[in-house]
Amino acid sequence: MKNLNSKEKQIIILIGIVFIVFISTVLKENFISENKIDNSVSNEVDLNIVKYDEEGEASKEKIEEKIYVHISGRVKNPGLIILDSNSRVVDAIDKAGGLCDDADADKINLAKKVTDEEKIYIPLIGEVEDINYSKEEGESDKINLNTADEGELCTLPGIGPKTAEKILKYRENYKFEEIEDIMNVSGIGEKKFDALKDYISVR
Structure with a gap:
C-alpha cells in the first residue's frame, strides 16, 4: 500500500470531518421532524379532549334548561309553571297541583312532551273537544x-x-x-x- 504524504492525509481527514458533520445534520433534522409530529399528535389529542369537555358541558346545560308552560282548565293550580326542558304533560300536571276531580283523565296524553311557551288545556268530564287541545299564546x-x-x-x-x-x-x-x-x-x-x-x- 502506498504511503500517503502529509497533504493527502489532510485531505482525507477533511473529507471525514465533512462526512461526520453531514451525518450529524441529517440526524438532527430527522429528530426535529419527529418531535414536530409528536407535538402535533399531542395537540390534536388535547383539542379532542377539550372538544369533548365542551360538548359534555353543553349537554349538561341543555339538561338543566328551563321552559315556561301555561296550563289551564281542570287542574288545582292553573297558570304559568316552570319545568325542565325534557318534561312531559304528567310533569306539568304535577307542578300545577294535580287534576281536579272533574277532569277527564282518560283523555289526557300524559306521555306527551311539552315545549317552551306551550299552553296546555285540561277539560272537564263530558267535554266534546279532544283533551290534546292545546294552544300557544299568540297563535291565533x-x-x-x-x-x-x-x-x-x-x-x-x-x-x-x-x-x-x-x-x-x-x-x-x-x-x-x-x-x-x-x-x-x-x-x-x-x-x-x-x-x-x-x-x-x-x-
Missing part, C-alpha cells in the same frame, strides 16, 4: 262571540254543534257585552266558562 286571535259562525264556535274547547247553535240563537236576540254573558246560554255554566274564557272575546 280569540273567537269573537258576536261575529263567530258555527264552525268557529266549534273550535272552542267543549263546544259542539248543539251548543254552538244555542249561542247563535242567543245572539239573534242579545249582544254579548262581556265574555261572562256566554253563561246566559243554556248548558254553559261556570266550569265550562272557566275552560272557555281564555279563548273568547267580545268586540
